[in-house]
Amino acid sequence: MKKTITFLLLVFTIVSHSQSIDYKSATTLKGSNYYEIVNQVREELGAYNKNASKTEIKKHKQFERWAYFWKDRVDVDGNFPNAFTGWYNSGIIDAKGRVNQNLNASKLNNTNSKTSNSGQSWSNIGPQEVPDANGYPNNPQLGRLTNFLRYEHATDANQNVLFVSAPVGGVWKSTNNGTTWTPKLDFLAGIGVTDIKSSSTDINNPGIIYISTGDYDAKHINSIGVYKSTDFGETYQPTDLTFSLEDKEITSNLIVIDANTVIVGTNKYIKKTTNGGTTWTNVFAHNYDDAVLGKFHRNGNNIMCSDSWGGLFFSSNNGTTWSTLISEGNDTARHAITTDETGVFYVQNDNGQVSTYNPAAATPALANLGVLATGYSTQGSYNQCLAVKNGLIVSGVVDGINSDDSGNTWYVTLNNSWSDNTSEGSYGHADIHEIGTLDSGYSFWNVNDGGLNFVTYSNIADEKPTVEYKSNGVIVTQLYSVAITPETSTDNIIMGNQDNDGYSLEMVGGTPTWVTAGAGDGTCTAIDYSNPQIRYLGAQNGALTRADNGFLGDVWGTSLTTPTAGAPFVWTLKMHSTIPTTLYGGFADVYKSTNKGDTWSNLNSGAGKIEYIETFGDNLFVIGETAVKKSSNDGASWSSVNQPEASAKMNSISLDQNNTNTLYATVNGYIDGSKVFKSIDGGSNWTNISDGLPNIITKQVVLKQNQGQEILFLGTELGVYFKTGTDNWAKLGEGLPNVVVNDIEINYTQDKLVVGTYGRGLWEISVSNNTLGVDEVQVSTVDAPSVYPNPVNEGVLNIKINNSSNHFNYKMYNVIGGLVKNGKLNSGVNTLDVSNVATGIYVVRMTDGNTVSTQKIIIK
Incomplete structure (x- = not known):
């Protein structure tokens, strides 16, 4: 073909x-x-x-x-950019794909940032380890890894040094055999790492470590080339194999023969260096420009390579010259490759057929072995790997399967759908990307979409091996969504993750503990801010579950009937800002539920399939595939909002609930200088407010509500920016890895910003106004209003203005910024009826126009 x-x-x-x-x-x-x-x-x-x-x-x-x-990356016409356009535009890499050597993890943040100058840093808030399984027998784990490297200690296995690589999340290192882990490539965290290999496994002489960048299996992220470390994996520098933006290259796994000799595959070529990466030679050129060569396997001087179109290639001289075993396979997908102890190569094609190739034979040839593997699914070579040891063939695809009789019978031994001991095999997370042998006996390692496992078969016939999860602490979780409740220090968060379900932070024996919430892909989240036990977790294509008493002990919650027909895969769920029983769902159109998701009604916005929802009070804005619409009466009627940029499409929107004609929006694509826009007439006209931003992808803009001046936060493909008043945008804080920020939430009662990243988990930072450099004069202690009783138990809140000459305006808002009451305060005692305000923690912000007093209250 x-x-x-x-x-x-x-x-x-x-x-x-x-x-x-x-x-x-x-x-x-x-x-x-x-x-x-x-x-x-x-x-x-x-x-x-x-x-x-x-x-x-x-x-x-x-x-x-x-x-x-x-x-969000393609332009309005659907043309693909290079995935690293933003990295280049922000100055992290140069035009040749080399990382700017003047940058490091701390310097990548904008030094002009007020928050950076004040010393504020981002903190990862978990989970740092796999959540409690919560009764889920095949529970989710922390996230996908691509490869593994080990240095063995001579006498104490607990001192083994381990490395893992991630498609998003960089490189991680453990010096205690996986007990704890440390990230080593956070300034390139958003650029995937396909493989990590070294020239030595001697822990006392670790040699040179090489990494191949990008995401070879999923191809979400291209490669910027091959990098190396000369200090035992602490820092990494580019070799001469790097790529420009126009190259859109993929690099495969690596063959590291010695400190100076390395082989890697690209879209068209097999490349080799013999001088540590200073120069690279094309030792094989494919007939096609997008063959995507790799993966490789080496035994002695013999190396075999596959391409993405079923071809197989062989070298008997350490990759200097190559011959073609198969020019192009009938199944047009790559082969998994390994060797046994005698040097015989085993290959398995996309249909599951294993073949052998013996280079020592008089006339080497591929020969089928056994029968097609049952239960074999590579998802188009997304996950496909093979290992052979002492007659045991272990094959990694969606599940782990094996054969102990030369491929004639196949068993599922690593089962991603494992339910109990009556199930086939042992639990192993889905989608195995690489396998290798470990120690004596039938011991193997594998990396999968959940992390790193050590797998030990007691004997060749063992179908329920021992599985040890080794990557606790490798925080590479890919978030779609996060939701919060009032307290950041207790049971306050639920997060939805790509492939790894949801994690819910709940009180377990008086201690905040992350527990598993079942979903598949956790695509959207919400928490009832008046009753944090009521939590929502969406799954792909509009599926939704609700836990009425938290997910603890109820891992799947209650499955709700939603209008799933035509819903996006990653869909959006929004809660009314002051009525927590009211939800809005982004399906084929926007739907509303007034009974916590039990039933839904179509609001008929006419915007098409919904991609984004924003709401405060009865003001509702939706971004659909075909239009942007707004409603000021909770969806009873709709009007159109103009696109801010003719050459781009709006992908997020925020509004000022105190002046709903004031809107903020981001647009997709790489249009230099066109990132964030502001409207003061409800979306008819827009002003560009992008000054200070590099030409990077913007994901979400959020206005900090109820403040004395404009304070904006912006999630991008490279962290978080902020803007106050007429100032330009600046990078927010220090220490946040360079990864995509998919979701932003402001916790108003704690004055913290919580962000969900795609590949480095969940983070928070203080965003109090004084931290942001917003000048506010606090009311003196003598003149400060007195707020009582606190907690409020009888539905009446008193606010006493002590100075008879002062008159204050006040706003009372909840954890998500929803305005529940506002008005004027006169001198003396002002009595406010809060009997209709839901239980929870609130902020009362009071100002006389010159000074400000902000106080928290609890309503019970």
Whole structure:
């Protein structure tokens, strides 16, 4: 079958055989169009069915994750940019893909930032370890890893040094055999690492460590080349193999022969260096520009390589020259490759057929071994690996399968759907990306979408191996959404994660503890701010569960019936700012529920499939696939909002609830100088307020409500920015890894900003006004209003103005900034009726126009 590289033939291939081509590689092909590819693949895959087979569900998931990654990056016409455009525009990498050597993890933050100058730092708030399983037998873990490296201590295994690499999250190191871990590449955390290998495994002479960047398996992220470390993995510098923005390259796993000799695959070439990466030579050129060469396996001087179109290539001289074993396979997907103790190569194609190749034979040839592996699903080579030891063949795909009789019989031994001891095999997280042998006996390691496992079979016939999770502390969780309740120090958070369900922070025996909440892909979240035990977790394509007494002891909650038909894969859920029983869901249109999600009614906005919702009070704004709409009467009627930028599409919106004609919006794509806009007429006209921002992807803008001046926060593909008043945007705080920020929440009762990142978990920072450099004069102790009783038990709040000459305006708002009461305060005692205000913690902000007093109250 001749390989096609034109877009028209690509589309034809998608329609006729969607899973036989790699839509992920379309980003590298001239003329590829995001919207056409999305429409064609969705049509071929058909409607999502949560009751379908694991293989069919995984096809949907892999494609929709790819589509979500690119949605905000493509331009309004659907043209693909380079995935590293923002990194270059922000000065982190140069035009050749080299990291700016003057930058490091601390210097990447804008030194002009007021918050940076005040010494404020971001803190990771968890979970740092795998949440309590909460009764979930195949519970989620911390996140996907791509490869593993170990240095063995001579006498004490507890002093082994381990490294793991992540597709988003960088490189992590442990000096105590996985008990604790430390990130080593946070300034490049958003640039994936496909592989990590070294020239030595001697812990006392660790040699040179090489990493291959990007995300070879999922291809969400391209490669900026091969980097190396000369200080035992503490820091990394580029070799001469780096790529410009136009290259849109992929690099595969590595073969490290010695400190100076390294082999790697790219889209078209196998490249080799013999001088530590100073120069690289093309030792093999493929017929096609997007062959995506790799993965490799080496035994002695023999190396075998596959490509993404079923080809196999072999070298008997450490990669100096290559021969073709298979030019292009019928199944047009790569092979997994390994060798046994005798040097015989084993390869497994995308259909599950294992073959052997013995280089020592008189006439070496590929020979089929056994039968097609049952239960074999690579999801288009997203997960595909192989290991052989003493006659045991272990194959990693969606599940881990093995054979102890030369491939004639196959068993599931690592089961991602494991339920109890009557299930096949032992629990192993889904989607295994790499496997390798460990020590004596049948011991292996593997990395998967949940982390790193050590797996030990007691004997060749063991079908329930011992599985030890080794990457507790490797915080690479990919968040879609986060929701909060009043207290940051107690049971206050629920988060939804790609592939790893949801994590809910709840009180367990008086201690805040992360527990598992089941979802699949946790796509959206909400917490009732008047009763934090009521929590919501959305799953893909509009599925939703509610826990009425927290998820602790109720891992799946109550499944709600939602209008899932036509819902986006990653959908949005929003709670009314002052009526927590009212929810808004982004489905094929925006729907409303007034009974905590039990029933829903279509608000008929006419905006198309909903991508974003913002609401305060009865003001409702939605961004749909076809239009942006607003309503001032809770969806009873709608009017249009103009797009801020003709060459881009709005992807988030925020409003001032005290003046709903004041709006803020972000747009997608890379249009220099067009990132954030402001409207003072309800969205008819917009003013560009992007000064100070590099040309990077913006994800979400949020206004800090009820303040004396304009305070804005902005989540981007490279951290968080903020802006006060007429100042330009500046980077917020220090210590946040360079990763995409998908969701921002302001905790008003704690004055903290909580952000969910894609690949480095959950973070928070203080955003009190004095921290942000906002000048506010506090009311003197003598003149400060007296607020009592506190807590409020009888529905009456008193505020006493002590100075008879002072008159104050007040605003009372909840943890999410929802305004519940406001008005004027006269001298003397002012009595406020709060009997209709929901239970919770509130902030009362009082100002006489010159000075400010802010106080917290509790209403019971």
